[in-house]
Amino acid sequence: MPISALPQSTVRTLGSSITITTPCGVVKELIDNAIDAGASYIEVAVSSNHLDTIRVRDDGHGIDIDDFDALGRRAHTSKLRAFDELGSRARETFGFRGEALAAMNTFAAVSITTRTPNDVVATRLQLKRAVGGAENRSPASAPVGTTVQVTKLFDTLPPRKQYSLKNSAKYIKSTRDLLKAYVLARPVLRLSFKVLGEATGSWSYAPACAADINEAALQIFGKPLASSCIHVSRNSACDQAELPQASQQVAEDFILEAFMPKPGFDVHAVKGKGLYLSVDSRPLSATCGIAKTITAIFKNHLNRATDGTKSGISIPNPFLRLNIRCPAYSYDANVAPLKDEVLFGDENKIIASFTGLCQRVY
Structure with missing residues (x-):
């Protein structure tokens, strides 16, 4: 077989499937984005199989309307302008590649509801599947901050979906442990976790003002x-x-x-x-x-x-x-x-x- 260029759709899928490998990876990337947006409270909710729905809501500064078209596009980020900045910026920002949302958008449906302090109302939008950018925009009632909802995760990757379904209980535990790791790394951050449709399994951390590691x-x-x-x-x-x-x-x-x-x-x-x-x-x-x-x-x-x-x-x-x-x-x-x-x-x-x-x- 001669050497030839891969189709862009294949390039995108290969890269995305390495960036996000588990449902926990989706949660981690969305938490990182929320922290970078200045959030003091982050709520994580997932379906019982951890694939049908993953929702992360924060009270950060929201996404400006001028940035909507860049959402979910590969190598698009507000965190970095050149690779040389990474050495100093890594201490200040969790994200820097501009790949996470694009990866999720390759093998899942991604919707976003966001509002900045300057917005009269929030905006709900869908990311264009496997491309990025906003479509189906509509006004919504929501406080300042951002909610990202990822649905039908790994529907286009059957072996990975099957494996994830078999290990859904393990992934839910791993997600809960992940949130605890964030609390111990950043004790002032409020976090909550719940499994949608289940009365048990919820977890929350609500620190007092000026909370510390103790x-x-x-x-x-x-x-x-x-x-x-x-x-x-x-x-x-x-x-x-x-x-x-x-x-x-x-x-x-x-x-x-x-x-x-x-x-x-x-x-x-x-x-x-x-x-x-x-x-x-x-x-x-x-x-x-x-x-x-x-x-x-x-x-x-x-x-x-x-x-x-x-x-x-x-x-x-x-x-x-x-x-x-x-x-x-x-x-x-x-x-x-x-x-x-x-x-x-x-x-x-x-x-x-x-x-x-x-x-x-x-």
Whole structure:
């Protein structure tokens, strides 16, 4: 078979099916958009199979009418103007590719209701399927903010739809866990989740003013865990004397903010809760990249603190919340389709700082 250009419809489908691989991925991208829009409250609602309907509503600043025609078009974004900006903008924006809505619009129907503070009424519109841009516009009654509704997800990808239907219960649990990760990364953000048509399974987080990680942990996991942990932080500048010369060339410092079990903690309260890692308040996967190294270091120190090393019994999947505040241009955020992994230019500096933090606590 000779080399030839793929049809644009094929290019679009191939790219979109990598950008969004699960129903949870849809929720994550829409939450990221809501946060970038300045939302303080985000409501997530899904159908019982997590495919028929996914709806995310926020109280952000809404979408300007002049941007309607750009909605859902590939490589269209308000977050970035050139690739060179990504090094500094990654700390400020969750989105930057302009691909998420376009991907959803390739294998699902997407409708949007939005209103800015300057609008008298909201506008409801549909995205042109597999193309982008707005159609079927109509006035609607809605507060300032945006609601995105995705229906018939993966209808054009039968194997993926079949697989997702078989795993719908797992995806609903994963979505609930995803929201908890956002709460622990951004404790001031109000979030709610519900399964449409079901009386049980709803979940919400409603922080008080100026909420902190203590309140987030208290609401999510309860008093036993919250009272078993302490908040500690460490500046990577503390570790520069221990680092190779190459690791001392970053002009600014990393700041590690941890909420972790304190000496004498309740083992039953912290076991099985897992790692919650974020970078500049962006939740990351706990199973990829630097997260695996951090987990190993943490478990080693925790086991020593509880004599687990001597007994051979370790605490399974212990709780740790760690947020890393980073200097500009210190990491690449464009390394995973869901932006849930980053690549640090100087990973050793973070590892040394986290090791020092654990040594200080344990």
